[in-house]
Amino acid sequence: MCASETPAGEFPPAAGPGHVVVVGAGIAGLAAAHRLLEGGARVTVLEASDRVGGKLLPGEIAGVRVDLGAESMLARRPEAVGLARAAGLADRLQPPSTATASLWTRGALRPMPKGHVMGVPGTAAALSGVLSEDGLARIERDAELPRTEVGGDVAVGEYVAARLGREVVDRLVEPLLGGVYAGDAYRISLRSAVPQLFETARTHTSLTEAVRALQGRTATSPPSGPVFMGIEGGIGTLPPAVAESVRARGGEILTHAPVTELRRTASHGWRIVAADRELHADAVVVAVPAGPAAELLRAEAPAAAAELSAVEYASMALISLAYRRADAAVLPEGSGFLVPPVDGHTIKASTFASRKWGWIADEDPDLVVLRASVGRYGDTEVLGRDDEGLVAVSRHDLAEATGLTAEPVATRVTRWQDGLPQYPVGHHARVARVRQHVAKLPGLAVCGAAYDGVGIPASIASAYAAVDQIRGDLGGVEELTAHPVQSLHGGAGE
Numbered sequence: 001m002c003a004s005e006t007p008a009g010e011f012p013p014a015a016g017p018g019h020v021v022v023v024g025a026g027i028a029g030l031a032a033a034h035r036l037l038e039g040g041a042r043v044t045v046l047e048a049s050d051r052v053g054g055k056l057l058p059g060e061i062a063g064v065r066v067d068l069g070a071e072s073m074l075a076r077r078p079e080a081v082g083l084a085r086a087a088g089l090a091d092r093l094q095p096p097s098t099a100t101a102s103l104w105t106r107g108a109l110r111p112m113p114k115g116h117v118m119g120v121p122g123t124a125a126a127l128s129g130v131l132s133e134d135g136l137a138r139i140e141r142d143a144e145l146p147r148t149e150v151g152g153d154v155a156v157g158e159y160v161a162a163r164l165g166r167e168v169v170d171r172l173v174e175p176l177l178g179g180v181y182a183g184d185a186y187r188i189s190l191r192s193a194v195p196q197l198f199e200t201a202r203t204h205t206s207l208t209e210a211v212r213a214l215q216g217r218t219a220t221s222p223p224s225g226p227v228f229m230g231i232e233g234g235i236g237t238l239p240p241a242v243a244e245s246v247r248a249r250g251g252e253i254l255t256h257a258p259v260t261e262l263r264r265t266a267s268h269g270w271r272i273v274a275a276d277r278e279l280h281a282d283a284v285v286v287a288v289p290a291g292p293a294a295e296l297l298r299a300e301a302p303a304a305a306a307e308l309s310a311v312e313y314a315s316m317a318l319i320s321l322a323y324r325r326a327d328a329a330v331l332p333e334g335s336g337f338l339v340p341p342v343d344g345h346t347i348k349a350s351t352f353a354s355r356k357w358g359w360i361a362d363e364d365p366d367l368v369v370l371r372a373s374v375g376r377y378g379d380t381e382v383l384g385r386d387d388e389g390l391v392a393v394s395r396h397d398l399a400e401a402t403g404l405t406a407e408p409v410a411t412r413v414t415r416w417q418d419g420l421p422q423y424p425v426g427h428h429a430r431v432a433r434v435r436q437h438v439a440k441l442p443g444l445a446v447c448g449a450a451y452d453g454v455g456i457p458a459s460i461a462s463a464y465a466a467v468d469q470i471r472g473d474l475g476g477v478e479e480l481t482a483h484p485v486q487s488l489h490g491g492a493g494e
Helices: 027-038 078-086 134-144 154-165 168-182 196-200 207-220 235-248 290-297 303-309 357-361 385-401 427-439 458-470 473-481
Strands: 019-023 042-046 058-061 064-067 100-103 107-112 228-231 252-254 259-264 270-274 279-282 283-286 313-324 337-338 349-351 367-375 410-421 444-446
Touching: 019 270, 019 279, 027 042, 027 078, 027 134, 027 283, 027 458, 042 279, 058 235, 058 313, 058 410, 058 427, 064 303, 064 349, 064 357, 078 235, 078 458, 100 168, 100 444, 134 367, 154 168, 196 207, 196 228, 228 235, 235 252, 252 259, 259 290, 259 303, 259 410, 270 283, 283 290, 283 458, 290 303, 337 385, 349 385, 367 385, 385 410, 427 444, 427 473, 444 458, 458 473
Parallel strands: 019 042, 019 283, 042 252, 100 337, 283 444
Antiparallel strands: 058 064, 100 107, 259 270, 270 279, 313 367, 313 410, 337 349, 349 367
């Protein structure tokens, strides 16, 4: 019996703020544990798999360390960079070596436009070179159209297409949102995915006017420092570093410990059954994806469980390829490119990882590492192919886009089944209802990518809000409800 366990039916006296069990050791669960320990709680983290980190996964190809999951984190939010520093990684934080990306569209690699908000331009000229003349002319009509009410929420693609035309959505908004959510722009919630634009659109007659208003605000107080940050050795090294910090502070992390039951006790605590263990806690933070969270909450919070059961996920795969540098000399400059699905190609993005991250290039100067990603919401055909098939289609598209036809020296396929939660219209309201139901049970909170944003800072912010909630402070939850965290695209291939 481990130190966190007590015999069935007994409830341990609270030690300081008490004993808190965190279910899930992804970055949200680890961040929650880290914050709980700072507040003096006794913490046990239960993880069903054999490792910590969830969708953040370090790996290697041809002897070079790479990320096999997310590869960058938004640096203009404080949560992710702050946690990395707290975990002892301050000297390994690195911005991208280049942030110049392209779009592979209309038969050519074209420079990624500037002057837009998640693909929505402030002027037609901002998308010159990417859109056709008809597409640019359609944008100009936005100023003549009557106001479009966005109401409580609206789909990004539908709203933007109605104001600016489908070409804007299909050529730019779709690949950018697809890179973040692996989703369909015509389903994704404007309120949840691009919250700043949602709020601005409610007070302006035209969409381009709303975008220019946002840009004007940024121009008056431009943010300092890089937009994104990486970590030497890969973003996947963040979870193990946080886990080490958690253990050093006295927290316990148990892997191979799937939680199968979560129930309130007569003494108003919680009983948690995990594998062959039974634990008791004063509070529980549920930091797992929506489906598993629904199963755990079904007995005590059935209404919250029903809402979470409706959250859908998209699957995807990352194909990593290593080439001899001499063979990859044909690659264009920049960090990679995005691919609009309207053009009919299979890959949705490619990152020139050795160009984007200096530490990858330094580990083996004779190699060039690339990443390609495939898979979108509802697209199951491509992910049904075997690894060889995914490598083949990635090489085919890379050759067509860049002229790279050489044989790679190594390849690696990483599949993320149900990797990205979808944020359709009404997601914001669903999350609010989940939290309302959960709040009826003292000592219970939820967090993770399924709620307020899919990026690393968003997941950490939701973890911090969950910890504050079980302490009785709802400020963090109220802030996230009012202002979801926009998850930007971290460059081609994110």
